[in-house]
Amino acid sequence: MHESPYLEGRGFLVDKLLRLPFLGSLSEKYIKQILRLSKIRTFEHGEIITPEGAYDPWVYILFSGGVRIVKKGKEIARIEEIGAAFGELAAIDGKARSASVEAIGATVCLAIDASFMNEATEPLEQALFVSVLYRLFAEVIAQRLRDSNVELIRLRSELDRLQRSQR
Template sequence: MIESDYLKNNEELIEKMSKIPELGIFDDKDLHGLMKLSKIRKYEPGEIIIEEGCYDSWIYYLISGKVKVVKENEDIGIMQRTGDVFGEMGVIDGSARSASVYAVTESVCLATDTSYIDRLSGNNKVTFGYILYKLFAEILASRLRVANQELIKTKAKLTMVKLAKKLELTSEELIIARNEIDKLLCSGQEE
């Protein structure tokens, strides 16, 4: 991983960041504040960004590249959209990382150290806390909508499989019954 120092008043970077939809909720002043808590991190393919089971306070905004999410050695998702956010769940509840994230291609992320917010005072702490948790709520609501749609599709597929199995059994029962009738008819003709 190649990592920058904490970002300061880089107007060019702030302008680029403001175009990322997920960061659009921040005004310029808030983006300046966010940059002070952030670094640019560049990862090579296969390099780990977040390790499942570890604790840290960083959230990541994908700037470029492609990353995969892995839970218990199973690939569970790919992120490749500029602005995709990951690492927020452990920040919200302070729990260990629930999944690992690896760079699939060369990937560049804006990494934000949320532990710094605890060191802020007064309105700054409240403002940044509010903004980040609003962002987290929007991300999680979006992911919940997607998960609900996937659940509905999975339930529909399961219902179809159960129905197909019942039809298969019914079909087999009909074949057996027909064979029994044919046997009875044949034995009746022999008499």
């Protein structure tokens, strides 16, 4: 992994981040706050971005490349949409990573230190900012749950078909 310094003062990135699906609904003020404790990380093909079972506060936004989500050695998903977020579960509950994330090809991500959510200077400002981010996290999780439900129905239908053919 190659990592930039923290991105505070890199105003040229604000417009780019405002065009991403995950961050597009935030104000410029909040984007600048996120940049203050964010880094750009680049990974080579096959490199582990976050290992299953690890504890860390980082949330990632995909800038280029893609990632495989791997649980107990099995690929369970891929993320290849530019602007997609991953790592939000650990940021929400502080528990260990539920799966590993591995780079597909050369991959570039914005790595956001989610511990920054506790660092706003004014309590009201902090509460507003954190609620906006949690709303964004909830949207990501809701879409993943919907996708998982579709896959579960497909697998159950396939299992039913296989069981009927065995009779």
